Amino acid sequence: MNTNKVNEIREYLINKNCELIAVTKTHPIETLFEAYNIGLRKFGENKAQEMARKYQELPKDIEWHMIGHMQSNKVKYIAPFVSLIHSVDSFSILDEINKQALKFDRVINCLIQIHIAEEETKFGLNKEEAEDLITRIKSEKLENVQICGLMGMASNTSDQNQVREEFKKLRLLFDQFKSQDQNFSILSMGMSSDYKIGVEEGSTLVRIGSLLFGDRYYPIA
Numbered sequence: 540m541n542t543n544k545v546n547e548i549r550e551y552l553i554n555k556n557c558e559l560i561a562v563t564k565t566h567p568i569e570t571l572f573e574a575y576n577i578g579l580r581k582f583g584e585n586k587a588q589e590m591a592r593k594y595q596e597l598p599k600d601i602e603w604h605m606i607g608h609m610q611s612n613k614v615k616y617i618a619p620f621v622s623l624i625h626s627v628d629s630f631s632i633l634d635e636i637n638k639q640a641l642k643f644d645r646v647i648n649c650l651i652q653i654h655i656a657e658e659e660t661k662f663g664l665n666k667e668e669a670e671d672l673i674t675r676i677k678s679e680k681l682e683n684v685q686i687c688g689l690m691g692m693a694s695n696t697s698d699q700n701q702v703r704e705e706f707k708k709l710r711l712l713f714d715q716f717k718s719q720d721q722n723f724s725i726l727s728m729g730m731s732s733d734y735k736i737g738v739e740e741g742s743t744l745v746r747i748g749s750l751l752f753g754d755r756y757y758p759i760a
């Protein structure tokens with residue numbers, strides 16, 4: 540783990556109303572302990588079972604953030620403890636999160652993932668789909684989930700202006716929903732390569748992995 544980078548990012552975020560999520564996906568437990576020991580408490584994972592395994596082995600004052608695409612049959616693994624699910628992109632997944640949350644007598648906070656990048660491979664909804672989803676959520680009155688905001692990933696490009704335009708688009712949509720819903724407070728945008736642009740454009744959560752832990756992720760069997 541790059542402790543200097545952690546400190547640099549922490550310093551950068553002071554007074555910016557934005558918090559750091561350390562994206563620990565694919566990294567071994569020892570790395571997460573190192574991160575914990577220098578005070579990091581928000582960890583991001585993208586696979587439900589891997590997150591559940593790590594949750595069991597680590598101290599219980601960690602906030603676990605699900606940032607990867609969710610499958611319905613995996614929600615049960617994280618429902619007892621997950622802090623925020625960033626990647627809701629359909630009514631059906633939200634319905635399943637609601638059902639699992641009810642079993643554990645919890646309200647699970649969620650973000651809607653918006654597709655802002657050029658690439659077609661990234662998950663997420665467009666503006667119209669997100670509006671339709673929010674309308675449906677309101678009419679169905681799901682009691683054990685709470686939509687708190689939006690998440691998005693910018694294009695994987697060195698063109699900083701393009702990244703900024705994509706984040707601006709997400710911010711605009713966030714402000715639109717926020718004006719109609721007082722629970723909207725979280726805008727999750729910015730990763731290793733573009734977190735400063737994310738913060739400049741109004742991000743409240745940056746999700747940073749490779750900058751802190753290096754690129755060479757290895758899979759856990």
Ligand SMILES: *Cc1c(COP(=O)(O)O)cnc(C)c1O
Nearest residue numbers: 562606730731746747748749750
């Ligand atoms: C892996 C991942 C990140 C972190 O990416 P880095 O470029 O390593 O900082 C952030 N958000 C999501 C959704 C991810 O899957």
